[in-house]
Amino acid sequence: MLKQIEGSQGIAEAVALCRPQVVCAYPITPQTHIVEGVGAMVRAGTLTNCEFINVESEFAALSVAIGSSAVGARTYTATASQGLLFMAEAVYNAAGLGLPIVMTLGNRAIGAPINIWNDHSDSMALKDSGWIQLFAETNQEAADLHIIAFRLAEELSCPVMVCVDGFILTHAYERLDIPSQEQVDAFLPPFVPVQQLDVANPYSIGAMVGPDAFMEVRYLGHQKQMDALEAIPRLSAEFAGVFGREAGGLVRPYRCEDAETIVVALGSVNGTIKDVVDAAREAGAKLGSVTIGAFRPFPLAELCDLLYGAARVVCVEKGLAPGLGGVLASNVRMALRGAPKPVYTVIAGLGGRPITRASLAEVFRRAAQDNLEDVTFLDLNWEVVHAQTRRAGATRESGPIAENLLKALNPGLVRRVAGERRTIDG
């Protein structure tokens, strides 16, 4: 049924249609609306046979999810940003135990400095925790990916993180087609666990494993991700058959035929990129783009096929690996091993900085001329950067960076306080 609703509410409705048996969460913006929505449905009785558990922290949220999944309940939770980091130990545990938990990540930046806005730093921090990471391009896809995620998680006994751009998607009101219960039931059968804690038939999971078997356990986790490379496109095709629309998949090319420059990105920025591609094509530029739907497992072969013929690749990424550059770009280079060509990194949208068509068009134009640095920071305000560099070069006690930049941007707003030089012992 078509509805004009907030992305978070659309996700909540899709999750409810998956008949979760345990939903536990600790509120952290921007995912709060999602679990509030699910909680309201449990309370109103429209979502039955589901226990909604309020917990005291994100660490507890995923720990409860691990427990409920281990006793065989279909389990869902959601988090974002610092919340994901706070539950990091449990994130690795859920994957190591092979528990098919589905978790929404409302992507946003990680402090310090404090910032509530969107980027992909949280996903990237835990990209190698053993979870499958799917990225949504639109709110429709965000809702649909949850239905696919439960099926994928339970088929492989592997947890799945559905990454949804915080605020940009979670807080946007758009037209969504919310499927019927019959459609979801036809696609997603009831959960049959492969391991189930049972008081009548006691055994333990998560035992200590020494050097004699730990590598094999880890290899099997890797093998599951490799299996997902086959399962994700298959489930995506099956989804299209039942629901009549595309969702998920490993990679989605856009106007890549004969493209000399191909842009690669994760998440909602692909919508803006496609608009830029259309405008560039109209102007005669041979530009195309590829949306990566699954970041873990990483679709090396599929990307190689799509990018092999291009003269260059531009990775637009909302995450920074300080001291390296781009995480996505280094992964894409792995896909292009043996096919030497420039892979440019464009770091964009950190901490919610708007990514505009004008800025993207300009950076793609420069890329097409191979007139781009290896790593470019889109719309960086060099003036405040240089001012801080000068300040730091002039005095050891140059003060806190974040506050200095805010002062530079808002002269007069904050009165500069000259502190006396103090040392610990006097």
Next chain:
Amino acid sequence: MFEIRLHGRGGQGVVTAAELLSVAAFDEGKHAQAFPSFGSERMGAPVASFCRISDGEIRLREPIMEPDALIVQDPTLLHSIDVFSGLKPGGYLLINSTRGFRELGIADFADGFPPGHARCVGASEIALRHVGRPLPNAALLGGFAAVSGVLALDSVLKAIREKFAGPVGEANVAAAREAYDAARAA
């Protein structure tokens, strides 16, 4: 594509107004995308929200920098932030004020609009009479339907009723109707 930017202060329903515009457009069979400016909104702080309306799918995710229409819920913002930034020539302007453009000090600016494209409507006062609280957002949407003609008044009223049930909804509907009439008469 028709793009609307709304300016107000935290607590005035700026985000809800954009949502209601998108629901009204959806009810007319159009595609619409509404989103807030994602600030840490606080009561009284300047807040912006956005709404795109199109006949086709909307893929764009950048903020609206060159709006076709502006709705200003709080005229005190005129002197603190550049609310008119990027407004397209020939666009639409609706300001919540019982005072005219001359008194607001923007007569020359308002004269640059095509006839009927720029209006002041005292939406807070209208809302106070009908709803009992000076919340201008729903009333202004009635005024916006009159000024822009982009959405039918009935679609706006339907969206208001879907959002606010019962007597509160009806009171807001009455406020939107009065603002619609006021904007047409001005």
